[in-house]
Amino acid sequence: DAKTTQPNSMESNEEEPVHLPCNHSTISGTDYIHWYRQLPSQGPEYVIHGLTSNVNNRMASLAIAEDRKSSTLILHRATLRDAAVYYCIPEGGFKTIFGAGTRLFVKA
Amino acid sequence: DTGVSQDPRHKITKRGQNVTFRCDPISEHNRLYWYRQTLGQGPEFLTYFQNEAQLEKSRLLSDRFSAERPKGSFSTLEIQRTEQGDSAMYLCASSLIGGIPETQYFGPGTRLLVL
Numbered sequence: 227d228a229k230t231t232q233p234n235s236m237e238s239n240e241e242e243p244v245h246l247p248c249n250h251s252t253i254s255g256t257d258y259i260h261w262y263r264q265l266p267s268q269g270p271e272y273v274i275h276g277l278t279s280n281v282n283n284r285m286a287s288l289a290i291a292e293d294r295k296s297s298t299l300i301l302h303r304a305t306l307r308d309a310a311v312y313y314c315i316p317e318g319g320f321k322t323i324f325g326a327g328t329r330l331f332v333k334a
Numbered sequence: 335d336t337g338v339s340q341d342p343r344h345k346i347t348k349r350g351q352n353v354t355f356r357c358d359p360i361s362e363h364n365r366l367y368w369y370r371q372t373l374g375q376g377p378e379f380l381t382y383f384q385n386e387a388q389l390e391k392s393r394l395l396s397d398r399f400s401a402e403r404p405k406g407s408f409s410t411l412e413i414q415r416t417e418q419g420d421s422a423m424y425l426c427a428s429s430l431i432g433g434i435p436e437t438q439y440f441g442p443g444t445r446l447l448v449l
Contacts, residue, residue: 258434258435260435260437268442268443269338269425269427269440269441269442269443270377270425270427270440271440272437272438272439275435275437277435311376313376318435318436318437318438319365319429319435319436319438320365320367320379320382320389320390322367322379322438323379324369324376324377324378325376326374326375326376327376
């Protein structure tokens with residue numbers, strides 16, 4: 227199973243960009259990188275995924291290193307509603323393994 | 335809304351009692367997963383089904399835990415003879431085989447408190 231390393235917590239000001247890093251140096255060549263987030267008292271929700279190229283969707287952008295050993299989730303303008311735990315997961319389906327994630331605090 | 339639903343949302347029970355939780359996945363999804371989440375930790379995988387077949391159950395925490403998905407639709411997770419250490423959030427997720435990648439969609443969870 228691929229292992230991940232994420233900062234325990236990060237802080238951002240509202241309306242500013244946030245870059246959430248993740249190291250996944252043992253990722254296999256065909257595994258997608260998933261990001262999920264978990265708002266307080268809710269189940270995790272899908273944010274974005276990517277394989278090799280950078281990806282954008284309405285929630286966030288995902289920047290993937292050329293060697294795929296790390297990735298960065300980018301929230302372009304953090305809002306108070308983005309305060310959550312963000313999980314980086316280098317495998318999917320029945321191989322999905324959650325670490326402790328990064329708790330993002332957003333200051334007004 | 336046709337997302338994953340779980341029932342009940344909260345359950346308080348006394349030590350030694352049995353509890354059962356239900357999960358209704360997204361209707362066309364054929365895989366269903368159960369996770370447990372304790373405070374400050376990420377979700378921990380317990381078991382999963384592909385249609386009605388339980389394909390992985392070695393990570394169920396003890397033989398007091400069992401899960402079923404009798405008709406390949408909803409699933410139940412039962413904990414027998416509950417212990418205080420079973421207090422946690424129990425999460426269900428579903429996904430569609432063949433999705434590239436296979437993304438899981440989670441329910442809101444059932445929060446269990448064992449007194």
